[in-house]
Amino acid sequence: MRVLVQAAPFDFGAEAQAFADGAAGAGAIVTFTGLVRDLSGALTAMEIEHYPGMTERAIAAIAEEARQRWHLIDALAIHRHGRLRPAEPIMMVATAAVHRAEAFAAAEFLMDYLKSRAPFWKKEVTAQGADWVAARDADEAALGRW
Amino acid sequence: MIDLLYFAWVRERIGLPRERVETGAATVAELVEELRAREERYALAFADLSSLRVALDQELAEFDAPLAGVREVAFFPPMTGG
Known part of the structure; x- marks a missing residue:
């Protein structure tokens, strides 16, 4: 299992191949790769703050739970922080299993818990200012299905 | 002594990312009461606990959790990763 929390961009194609x-x-x-959304067309940047130390621990715990529940062969989670532009990749998860049902379920679980x-x-x-995303x-309700 | 960490709008309202405080509080809720009484900016940041989350030594916890042995308390809004 690999957990990366980083400011630098990543190449999701290369990461998927290496995984x-x-x-x-x-x-x-x-x-799964998540990009910076710009629904209003007015977004100049997305700033992502995190809690160094707890972030890595929390993601590793989530990934380990996914690995055990769906008998994953491997799992990968990359999440960026800092200032990102619209359409840039924010994060990705990858799961590897013997069959697709486990790989899909584990990836959705990882996404729900990462959020x-x-x-x-x-x-x-x-241009008008900055607002924290609520x-x-x-x-929160999505966690209930697991 | 205990380390307090603030993130996102909690950090902005209080005006600093972390501080070290001396406290006799037995629970997170008691610590919050002490902080609220300090200054207006703390009272504002901690006005509505339902919009706050707390982590003790980097693990999510409840506001009635005991502080005995805890070294690091972090306050922040609900998380918006992904």
Whole structure:
């Protein structure tokens, strides 16, 4: 399992390939990449703050739970912090399992938990100012299905 | 002595990212009461506990959790990663 919390950009194609190359015995690789959304068309940047130390611990715990529950061969989580531009990749997860059902379920579980249990906070910056993104009830409710 | 860490708008309202305080509080809730009484900016940051989360030594906790043996308390809004 690999957990990376970094300011630097990442190449999700290269990361996916490297992950697949290292997942001996896998019959299914699922990857998800999240990009900076700009629904209003006015976003100049997304600033992501995190809690160094707790972030890595929280993600590692989430990934370890996913590995055990779905018998994953491997899992990868990358999450950026700092100032990002619209359409830049923020984060990715990858899961490797023998069959696709486990790989898909584990990837969704990782995403749901990363959103609400890993200590990151997003701030949207526009020409008018900056606002912290509010947590959505739906994101908290999504944890209930696991 | 205990380290207090603040993130996102909690950090902005209080005006600093971390500080070290001496406290006799037995629980997180008692610590919050002490902080609220200090200055207006703390009272504002801790006005609504339902919009806050707390971590003790980097693990999420409840506001009624005991502080005995805890070295680091972090206050922050609900997380918005992903």
